Amino acid sequence: MDSRTVALIRTTFKSVAAEDDGPEKLARSFYAILFTDYPQVRDFFPAALDAQRDRLVKAIAYVVDRLEEPERLLPFLAQLGRDHRKYGVVAEHYAAVCQSLKSALAAYAGTELWTDEVDRAWDEGINIIANTMIGAAEQETTPPVWTGTVIEHREVLRNLAVVRLRLDQPMQYAAGQYMSVQIPSRPRMWRYLSPAIPANANGELEFHIRGVTGGWVSPAMVGHTRVGEQWLIGSPLGGLGVPRNTRRxxxxxxxxxxxxxxxxxxxxxxxxxxxxxxxxxxxxxxxxxxxxxxxxxxxxxxxxxxxxxxxxxxxxxxxxxxxxxxxxxxxxxxxxxxxxxxxxxxxxxxxxxxxxxxxxxxxxxxxxxxxxxxxxxxxxxxxxxxxxx
Missing domain, CATH: 3.40.50.80 (Nucleotide-binding domain of ferredoxin-NADP reductase (FNR) module)
Known part of the structure; x- marks a missing residue:
């Protein structure tokens, strides 16, 4: 992607995000278009979209800020593609999301800002994002989702618990990575958690979870988790970790x-x-x-x-x-x-x-x-x- 294309994408997105309520309006417009034009994808999303809307805009901003850093951006997109397998999404779903996002951006930006050149720039950027995610998902051989059985739940503080699980099969992840987690009482509401122990042959995970006041998921994890409960775990994400043999x-x-x-x-x-x-x-x-x-x-x-x-x-x-x-x-x-x-x-x-x-x-x-x-x-x-x- 050349510098002109990157500049056009970044300028149009920043113009939308710069408004006080711009990010929220963009997210609401995107989901309205998506669910109207492609009603079959609604079941992939939770009933309450508050957290989802916020996460969407922040994810777009993260990608837009790194369009000139393919060595960082492409591995991140590949991880997202592998993780999105847990939803059961396929290429046609990516097409629906891409078209809805572009329509929402164009509607918000207006005809003066959204020129034919800007339209082509977003097509190029969105295609790179979608193709990277789709390609990584199609090449991955690990399970799209793991099942973890709770073997210990210990409340450490009033709003903080340690939960240990045993996976149905071992997961290879780098110490420092995180993963998306879904609990039985909150279907389609995935939350990101980081294991507090390295990967092991027994497939054990340990999560430290703080209940967020007013949150949908974390208070249930802290206060209502029971031994024997089965959680769903997505593919590992993130780039933290300490390389072997580092001297730094x-x-x-x-x-x-x-x-x-x-x-x-x-x-x-x-x-x-x-x-x-x-x-x-x-x-x-x-x-x-x-x-x-x-x-x-x-x-x-x-x-x-x-x-x-x-x-x-x-x-x-x-x-x-x-x-x-x-x-x-x-x-x-x-x-x-x-x-x-x-x-x-x-x-x-x-x-x-x-x-x-x-x-x-x-x-x-x-x-x-x-x-x-x-x-x-x-x-x-x-x-x-x-x-x-």
Whole structure:
């Protein structure tokens, strides 16, 4: 795709997204056109489309921003194509989605902005996206979906649970990746979760799940999951991970359940003969949010290359956290806990310009930490995080 084509696609999308309610209007228009012109595809989507609409626009923005980086964009699209097999979609469904998206963009942009040249540019861009996804899906030999049986459900906090599952067949994934998950009580509502342990021959997965207030799926996962329940798991996604034999030092920053993919990578690294120095900053609003310190302590004590820095924004636990009056346990091998905003504390240690950096957590935390590190001197190309949608 030449620079002129990329510029036309980016300009028209930015003009739509720049409006205060532009992204929401675009998403609503897209789904209205799609379900009107192709009613047979409605069954692929959940009844409530709020989360779906938001995710759609963010995914388009992510792709548009990387049209000039095929080495990053094409593997991402290929992963999406393999993951979309779980819906049972085929090439004709991609055609319906592509045509509906282009119609929604053209209607919103208007005749002055949506010229014949812009139309051709979007045709080229959409064809690359669709063909990459379709090709990856057709070439994949792994199952379109795995079935996982819940073997353990443990509530760690009032709104946080650890769930372990055993898959019907082993799944090969890289420590640090994530996958889409569907539970029986919320059909067609897929949510992304990161395993907290590396792949193993027994096909076991462990997810750390925080219930989002007002959410449709995560509160049900935390509060109503039962042993024996069967979940559906899509293909692994994401590009986080530590290459073997790397000599680059690492900085990992995770908040809340964002520690899960980082912990999985640390566990995988313990099986290697040698590792570079790794600093991990794990954060939360309250001390009780650092729910996994015992495991991180064990990893730090057993591996001299690992340093763990606990960080909380508050020095006290919230009113709802059960406190029996005893002093919290002291875990060896950890740095003293610091109080403050995690991005500010991490950046306060220096530029980290000699490190490969991974950041995992809520989108706002990822962006804030990334900007603080960049301001402190960390090269942008050294910082990695998964798409924020």
């Amino acid at each position: 030092k690492l900085l990992m920053v995770g908040c809340g359940t964002g520690i899960a993919p980082l912990r999985a990578q640390l566990m995988a690294m313990t099986a290697r003969r040698s590792n570079p120095k790794v600093d991990v900053f794990v954060g939360g609003h309250y001390p009780c949010d650092l729910y996994d310190l015992e495991v991180l302590s064990q990893l730090a004590c057993a591996n001299k290359w690992l340093t763990v820095h606990p960080v909380t924004e508050s020095n006290e636990n919230p009113w709802w956290h059960f406190d029996n009056g005893e002093e919290p346990p002291e875990f060896p091998g950890l740095e003293p806990r610091k109080v403050g905003q995690i991005g500010k504390i991490v950046a306060g240690h220096g530029s980290w310009d000699d490190r490969d950096v991974q950041i995992v957590g809520a989108p706002s935390m990822v962006q804030t930490t990334k900007f603080r590190l960049m301001a402190a001197g960390t090269p942008t190309e050294n910082i990695r995080h998964d798409p924020l949608f």
